[in-house]
Amino acid sequence: MSGSDPLRRALPLLRPRLPRLVLAVTLGVLSLGSALALAAVSAWLIGRAWQMPPILDLSVAVVAVRAFGISRGVLHYCERLVSHDAALGAAASARVQTYRRLARRPGDAAARLPGGELAGRVGADVDQLAEVLVRALLPITVAAVLSVAAVLLIGVVSLGVAAVLAVCLLVAGVLAPWLSARGAAAAESAARAEHDGRDVAAMLALQHAAELRVAGRLPAVIAETRRRQRDWGAALDRAAAPAAIGAAVPTLAIGAAVLAAAVAGIGLADQLATPTLVILMLVPLSAFEATTALPAAATALTRSRIAARRLIELTGDPRVPLPEPTPGPEPAGWDLTADQLRAGFPGGATGFTGNLALPAGTRHAVTGPSGSGKTALLLTLAGLIPPRAGQVRLGGVPLSELSEPQLRARIGYFAEDAHIFETTVRDNLLAVRGDCTDDELLAALDRVGLGDWLAGLPDGLGTVLTGGAAALSAGQRRRLLLARVLCSPAPVLLLDEPTEHLDIGDAAALLRAIMTPGELFDEGRTVIVATHHLDATAGIVAL
Incomplete structure (x- = not known):
């Protein structure tokens, strides 16, 4: 060879x-x-x-x-x-x-x-x-x-x-x-x-x-x-x-x-x-x-x-060691801003175009029909895909200047199709933060409405979800993913369709809890939600 x-x-x-x-x-x-x-x-x-x-x-x-x-x-x-x-x-x-x-x-x-x-x-x-x-x-x-x-x-x-x-x-x-x-x-x-x-x-x-x-x-x-x-x-x-x-x-x-x-x-x-x-x-x-x-x-x-x-x-080439991440400048707070931003997947159509100002601790909904670029905008704000044009800043610092560990510690993106692992309920939640105690995990599950479901499991947090997502209904999967978000330490949370597959009443109630500061998420955390529902109680970024 x-x-x-x-x-x-x-x-x-x-x-x-x-x-x-x-x-x-x-x-x-x-x-x-x-x-x-x-x-x-x-x-x-x-x-x-x-x-x-x-x-x-x-x-x-x-x-x-x-x-x-x-x-x-x-x-x-x-x-x-x-x-x-x-x-x-x-x-x-x-x-x-x-x-x-x-x-x-x-x-x-x-x-x-x-x-x-x-x-x-x-x-x-x-x-x-x-x-x-x-x-x-x-x-x-x-x-x-x-x-x-x-x-x-x-x-x-x-x-x-x-x-x-x-x-x-x-x-x-x-x-x-x-x-x-x-x-x-x-x-x-x-x-x-x-x-x-x-x-x-x-x-x-x-x-x-x-x-x-x-x-x-x-x-x-x-x-x-x-x-x-x-x-x-x-x-x-x-x-x-x-x-x-x-x-x-x-x-x-x-x-x-x-x-x-x-x-x-x-x-x-x-x-x-x-x-x-x-x-x-x-x-x-x-x-x-x-x-x-x-x-x-x-x-x-x-x-x-x-x-x-x-x-x-x-x-990348496995023979070439990846360089140790070099920390960039420390952001001054969690304000997310975008100047002359064009967001979209590489090679695809452009979705959002314009300026954004998302102060720390606020709630925002990104709305629009399917294919309008909601997910691409969230991925761009999370630093997971580069902007087609313009620049995104966190606390005044461009995302491109922050190291990957800095970004992941400050901005958490939770995909609509996030994976459910074929392991215990506990391990599925610890995927975002390994030092969570069982009490914190139980509290997170209870807050998203899975307390009764967990109580009915044979081994509680230690129950293995055989088949991964196949062990859950669509609504249970969505709530479990939301419980995972609650365990994340990131101060800025980007949620892609967190209430899909729930009935209308539960989806509206859960979305209202997400968008109300201090109800589901702490008041100091920034929460940006991509959703099809239009009854959000905070600022809307329409696409």
Whole structure:
């Protein structure tokens, strides 16, 4: 791999444990080496037994056959244990490093991606990257070692057959994987876009089915998901041709090697002993056992390289340590102001345009129809995406001059689709502030109307939300997210649709509590809410 290869660049994410990998390769070589030795000893035993020698002449070979047969299975099992332990450890490391780098990178690195694509990158792509150890690196190394050993073993008997075997092993171990990799690359490059589009459309339908149904757009979103799935299937069909050829090549190579061994064996019949001839005929069959896994290894290598590239786009080059955050000037208070601001997602339409003055401790509502740019404005005010034009200041200091820790400690953005983790209620709330006591968590849940719900849970705060958000109704999820906001220490809170999925009466009451200083949030905190409801009791920023 070259220095610019995404897999080489992504190694700091994996942090593979070299001793475990060496042990896994050693066990893999010993396992398939046992298979090769089993074939050679079995061939000798067949040829020698045909000569009907005294039984004691065969006893050592009989014991060796049993030993190699047993050791092959035992060593393969041990290799699986060690290699999967190394891969799972690397996946855990990659996931931790990905989150750490995301936490220290500018917020727009993740905020610019749709939820479905972001979930795919930190989920499936991390798993695919870690699989390179078990599904690519290990079989390729083992196949290389075993192929050399098989050629050397046959070379002792016949250099001609060894040369043909070497060529056939190269065809099965290089040409077939290359064809499979071509097919995988074509399928992945076409399918990634379809996957992302399908996931985005599916998540949109799952999370906003009610609103889409009212707007009459739900059938179109579902149809888009189906179209993306069909396009993915078509891409796979187009990529199947080189992969099919790659699957056929090893069989042809095996046939050629066996045929060459048979022809050579006939020519050498008068010069070699019968057991040696049988070894010459049968060992080439076993020599290809290691290469049969190489087409799948090449496919895994290609997919891991694509996953590594996508992760690097998200986290930056993992080989380059992220600089330590340099604190900027301390803001003088929590006043949020914007001068000649143009807010909007990069590459998208411009939403809010104008000036803003949001004094500390006040309540403001951002209203407007769907797609008008409410979320983009909140993300801009939070410093998660840069302004299209103009500047946002906190306490007189431009957000661009504040370090990421400074921003996150002072401005908290809480998304409409914030994640509910498949862990305890307690841990879901501690995600924003790890030093909250149970009493504070209970008070936060009670204030948002989840006190009775919590009392009905079997383990209270320690109850695991199996399935994450699936364990809650839409209204419970919204209230739990609001309780998480109450636990945040940030003095400026930006809430995106905090009362969605609640019935009209509960939504109005909860919104009124949010917008009334001192009722749900302390009077000194600034609260800015993006909402569709128009009965807010504070200043309105209309879009």
